[in-house]
Amino acid sequence: MRIFVCVFALASASVAFAKSPLAAAPLPGTLVIASGTDGAEVDVDGEKVGMVPLPGPVPLAPGEHTIKVSKVGYAPLIDVFKIQKHKETHLQVDLEPVAGALQVSADIDQARVFIDGKFVCETPCTTEMPVGARAIQVSKGGYHDFFQNVSSVAGQLITLDVKMQELPAGLNPYKPPPPPPPKWFEKWWVWTAGAAGLAVVVTAIVVPVVYANQDLVANFHPSYTFTLGK
Numbered sequence: 001m002r003i004f005v006c007v008f009a010l011a012s013a014s015v016a017f018a019k020s021p022l023a024a025a026p027l028p029g030t031l032v033i034a035s036g037t038d039g040a041e042v043d044v045d046g047e048k049v050g051m052v053p054l055p056g057p058v059p060l061a062p063g064e065h066t067i068k069v070s071k072v073g074y075a076p077l078i079d080v081f082k083i084q085k086h087k088e089t090h091l092q093v094d095l096e097p098v099a100g101a102l103q104v105s106a107d108i109d110q111a112r113v114f115i116d117g118k119f120v121c122e123t124p125c126t127t128e129m130p131v132g133a134r135a136i137q138v139s140k141g142g143y144h145d146f147f148q149n150v151s152s153v154a155g156q157l158i159t160l161d162v163k164m165q166e167l168p169a170g171l172n173p174y175k176p177p178p179p180p181p182p183k184w185f186e187k188w189w190v191w192t193a194g195a196a197g198l199a200v201v202v203t204a205i206v207v208p209v210v211y212a213n214q215d216l217v218a219n220f221h222p223s224y225t226f227t228l229g230k
Contacts, residue, residue, distance in 0.1 A: 029083040030057035040071040073101035097155025106162040142174035
């Protein structure tokens with residue numbers, strides 16, 4: 001009876017181990033990429049694995065995989081390769097330059113970038129441009145336009161760090177001009193001084209009139225004093 005239980009337990013454990021993901025996982029192989037196109041992005045089966053030069057071999061499951069290597073200004077490479085378990089698969093990838101590359105940053109975000117008058121992106125951005133002489137324009141409402149002529153070379157990156165200058169208040173539709181200074185009769189101290197002067201004038205007029213209209217006999221009070229002349 002004990003022998004049967006042990007055999008059953010071992011059989012159950014073998015079935016469980018065979019069904020576990022660890023036991024079912026295939027032994028990996030590795031992908032090694034050699035490339036002279038530094039900065040190219042490497043994607044395997046639609047997922048980014050790094051930039052050229054890669055820090056080391058890429059572990060992958062045995063079987064077929066799809067690779068894409070791309071960089072701005074170069075023709076991308078898309079290919080299918082096969083990985084064998086316990087083995088290294090080596091790929092030599094050198095991209096062909098086909099266009100120039102432009103990278104624009106500015107001290108304000110979302111400035112519009114134009115190449116030869118055609119809108120291409122908003123800062124900060126990196127884009128391709130045809131080979132040859134090109135006119136670059138960076139614009140944003142409320143700022144002076146930035147202009148720069150460049151010579152585009154296939155496979156070469158041109159970097160522009162743009163400092164945008166704000167339009168003066170009188171010409172900036174996004175920044176209304178400050179209110180005009182108050183006129184002389186709108187200044188607070190004018191009205192304060194005028195009120196004080198009016199109070200003095202009123203007092204000078206009212207006090208003599210009040211005293212002139214008083215009846216000295218009717219308003220006689222014991223506290224009044226008189227001085228008789230000699």
